Amino acid sequence: MENHQAIFPCSSSSTSSASDLSLNMVNSHAYTEFQAHKPNGFLGLMTNMGAPNLRVNDVSQSQRFVGTATNEVKSSSGKKKGDTKIRKPRYAFQTRSQVDILDDGYRWRKYGQKAVKNNIFPRSYYRCTHQGCNVKKQVQRLSKDAGVVVTTYDGMHSHPIEKPCDQKSIYRMSPYRAIHSSALAIDVTSIFSLYTEVTAAVSDRTNKDEVQFAKPKHLGP
């Protein structure tokens, strides 16, 4: 596989200024359960996964990572009739952070925000702005724990990371984004290198529902 350092040039610097950042990654089946407020909800999953309150710098030591390739996702336009449902890999990151927007190095455009049932926090919808890239993500805070942000990714990026290391020069922030994230931008590129590796693995297993845990080589055991 390709060199992650080349894809994520910032992966060596964990400049999280939101000091209380932790992360779990879950498959979307579990995430769906969480959303439905069933007994085996998200918080319970944290315990099951055995990696509660990980700091981002410790992810290499104990992070668990699961994905699925068979979630049904509507095409970009959910309005057309007779659309064949395409399946994309879908992943949910759980991060403990004071900010919603994780600086993953890609450029996202917000295209919607919705109030979610049983959650006091709205869910935000983002789309990758790269031409031809149809990757989407959803960002939502847990109502039970306002410090936890769940970021769900739909699809895989088919292009290199767009944002160089110098956020100030490349990440042209809108005033809105600046308000919410410029001061506390979180560099989680090392986490997203995991995402890339496993999504690639998933793409090779299109007929299987579940994917084995992945251990990123470059992050060590």
Add this chain to the structure above:
DNA sequence: CGTGTTTGACCCGCGC
């Protein structure tokens, strides 16, 4: 002007 957010309206799938 380019880029991005906001937000109400709209569409669709699903459960009852």
Add this chain to the structure above:
DNA sequence: GCGCGGGTCAAACACG
């Protein structure tokens, strides 16, 4: 069939 909830669209708007 109907209502609800999730996801998306698009016009209006903000800002450098």
